[in-house]
Amino acid sequence: MSRSFLFIPGDVPRMIQQLEIFGADAIILDLEDSVSMTQKDEARHLVESFLRKHHYQNPLIYIRVNPIDSEEYTYDISTLQNLRIHGIVLPKASLKGIEKVAKDLPQCKIIALMETPEAFLEIAAIAKHKRVEGLLLGAEDLAQALNLERTEKSDEILYVRSQVVLTAKAFKKIAIDTPYTNLTSNEGLLEDAQKARQLGFDAKASIHPNHIDTIHQAFSPTKENIKRAKRIVAYAETHHTMRFSLDGKMVDKPIIEHAKAILDAAKRYRLD
């Protein structure tokens, strides 16, 4: 499972050609908000040319298309036919939009960008859709729609963050937190990412490559966790038991399963 989703503007070749070295688990090549109207054609051409030549399994490649009711969306879909990408990020997600993308690009998974109040009214239906892989909270646009002032502590989005996590988990989908937009505070980023992790998010989106290492720090198992998980799994396997005491604490099946998940993640992220 990806811990980080990095947005890269579709019209910046210098960044696109470096996408694999930023260390993100997933890249979202953006054709929407970070590309001005005059650059849309160029961005589509650039992204298409690059992805026809370069294929990636790691990082996973997603494309953020333009909203389904825009003319640009039609051009985006036409460009993306037969391109080897992992999925689509749909802005201003709605059930209608998800169904349209599912029909237009039958090979792609979809991440629903939850950034309108209306989307939250049908969040369960969106998450339940079989082609939807995850929910991504878009707090900046949502805050604007709700007339909320965004703050460093992000208390104002606690409810929608929790709603995204609960709904995504209810349908076994990925819960992805909104990007942290302050580019100067690494401490703030770490705090924000750790808070998202505590709330149950699986991953965090980012708008700057230099945020990736910190996001991974928050969303990866710690060395101590890995060490303890190894001991739990080793004890369970050696003694053929699913219930025992370790360091004075009870260990049972859910804890053993959790320890195995930590070891899987450690292996996947090369932390073992």
Add this chain to the structure above:
Amino acid sequence: MKIYRSLDDLFESLPVVNGLSISFHHHLRNGDGVQNLILKKMNELNITKLKLYPSAIFPVHTEMLKLLQKGAIDAITTNYLNGSVAEYIAEHGLPNQLKMQTHGGRSRAIIEGETIIDIAFIAAPIVDEEGNAAGHDGPSACGSLGYAIEDSVYAKHTILITDHLVKKLEQPQIFSQHVEAILVVDSLGDRQGIVSGTTAITKDPVGLRIAANAAQLMDELGLIKEGMNFQSGAGGISLKVTEHLKNTLKARKLKAGFFSGGITQSHVNMLEDNLVNDLYDVQCFDLHAIQSLKKNPHHHAISAHDYANPANPKRVIKDLDVVILGATEIDLDFNVNVTTDSYNTIIGGSGGHSDTATDSRVSIIVTPLFKARTPIIKERVNTITTLGKNIDCLVTERGIAINPKRTDLLAKLSNTHLPIYTIETLLNKAYEYTGVPQSYDLKAQKIGVVEDRDGTIIDTLHTKKRR
């Protein structure tokens, strides 16, 4: 001690004749007004067939260009050059030749008598009336005068030029017994060009990835340990590697032995944080380094001889565990070029590149795999600055190559998660993005040589062929 207030009076006392060999140091870097002052006077006197031995040449050195255009300079031996002088020589050559030496090689050649200097004109930010000099104080303070020490001792005539004459100087780097006269001037040059301020640690995501890879490589090779000796340059990536090193030393409660070479604020901060025992400073790169040199007894100003002379068994760099260096080009045999670009324009030179790469237990090149649309790895470099046998590791944002001759390093990395490839594989990775560049032979007339630190000629320099 003879103290002159007039350049004319000084020149009347000196044997200024055609064919004169003169030297300068480059501690005032792109703020140097002294070389211009002296060469302007040489021009006025119509001196010809000059042999110049500046330790480096910068864009500010425009009077040298005028002498070149006039045909008054016969030969130049230096460690580094860029700017209009470099461009002129790459285009026209010299009546005799351009010789590119290393910092350690320059010191060796002066001491062993291969380089004969008639007059050393030494810009000195602080001088006392007895003729002792240093660089750590005065309005034109530049820190260490490391590259001028051998000139002061071995030149037939040593002249100090200063804008800050004092009664008595404590802890001089240049001693009066070697000095013939002092010239007092209003200013040694442009303060802004002498110290460029604090060099910025890279924030470029590509640079950050390279630095992280280099730091991890150092760690997995077991180089980060108590008492380790380290050198890095003042480039943004090198500074980031130094920052990683600082964090690791701090986290593991380790202390390094020494840092050497050009000293920056990063190194000074680590000295003040008790993360390293000593700084051996042959050149200060910023104001923090100058201030530290002035006040911290563990911050030592050293000469080029103490730093890197290969004939000096006590040279500092002999004890380096790791050095971080850059590259303009590196080839499949790990030869590195920092002297010319792919158009055969002279853009730099070894400085201490070859010296430190040769002596350090592990030498690490940090560079992007490609810049714009040009791969940094070549099948053959345009000019060899440092021989491939002395380069151990190449670290890029897309992977790391280890010189196959270093089987010990490869063995240590056999179980690593680091992206280790052959250098050929890295070149092919670059080609995936840039295509295979068309090669041109841009070399015309031979104009000079690249001399390694022991005096061996390792490559030749040529004028640019017009395309």
